[in-house]
Amino acid sequence: MFAAYAARIDRDHPLTGLELGERPAPGRTPGWTTVNVKAASLNHHDLWSLRGVGLSEDQLPMILGCDAAGVDEDGNEVVLHSVIGQTGHGVGPDEPRSILTERYQGTFAEQVSVPAWNLLPKPKELSFEEAACLPTAWLTAYRMLFTNAGVRPGDSVLVQGAGGGVATAAIVLGKAAGLRVFATSRDEAKRKRALELGAVEALESGARLPQRVDAVIETVGAATWSHSVKSLRPGGTIVIAGATSGDRPSHAELTRIFFLELKVVGSTMGSKDELEDLLSFCAATGVRPVIDEVLPLDRAREGFERLESGNQFGKIVLTAN
16 A cells, blocks of 8 residues: 655654655554545654654654544544554553554555544544544644643633644634634744634734733743743643754743742643544534645655645645545
8 A cells, every 4th residue: 555654764854764655554453443544634743753753763664644534444434543552442451652653553544553442433524634633733732722721711822833733723722712812923924824713913933922821832842932931820821742943941931930830731642532522622613623735645745845844834634545
């Protein structure tokens, strides 16, 4: 079957390790099922994999891709929950949880095999392309906002780095949930798009906000960390789920954190139940993932190049079958 896969690890030039070509179709594993992939979306996780983060040379070649929507062996339209081993279903009882492609072949292929427990019905209201955007970036944003930040309608939120998948999702979900959303970006066009998606104000990175916020959605890391801390009201919460600009800020702002009793909460992905809630939320409210570009699987390299450049706004989706 045709697939996009990591053939080599290169920390400095990750795309040199990306190959497109034929790979073996999934085998049969007890408790697992095979899905014919209709659409799969790119995440920064895929670029990190090509850099060797969470993936070692002895695991190669590894088909990339965490997210997908498709059709299962019984003809059902399904969405994949990409955290494998979260409850032990389909794996050994002592196996730690992992994101698809950290241990098992991924979704950038015509077929993917996952534990049957990891499948959820795709709402009829969502296209395959839309549904394929939800299991990583949108689920991460959903958990950051509603589980870990604990915000409620009327609260205020700062979303750093408008344009990325998680940040875009947080703006759209926050608006739909009645939050007052502020966004930042270095790029004027991305700030304009953030306003169109429902942000009440979009500012240049590092700019002073008109008010301090209840929570910050942080995925940029070192470049925005100090600004995130300074933008919080006393007792507010930063939820961090990524560090695309690095994980070692020059100013950790520890004094401000303890003096104002700020909370720093780490967040990774989300649960199957949260994904089910997110799918229902999108189906019921009309909220849809923001898609930057849809490409056929054989043009996956173009999608990776766009993701690496940081020029996208929303999700990049690959289609198969």
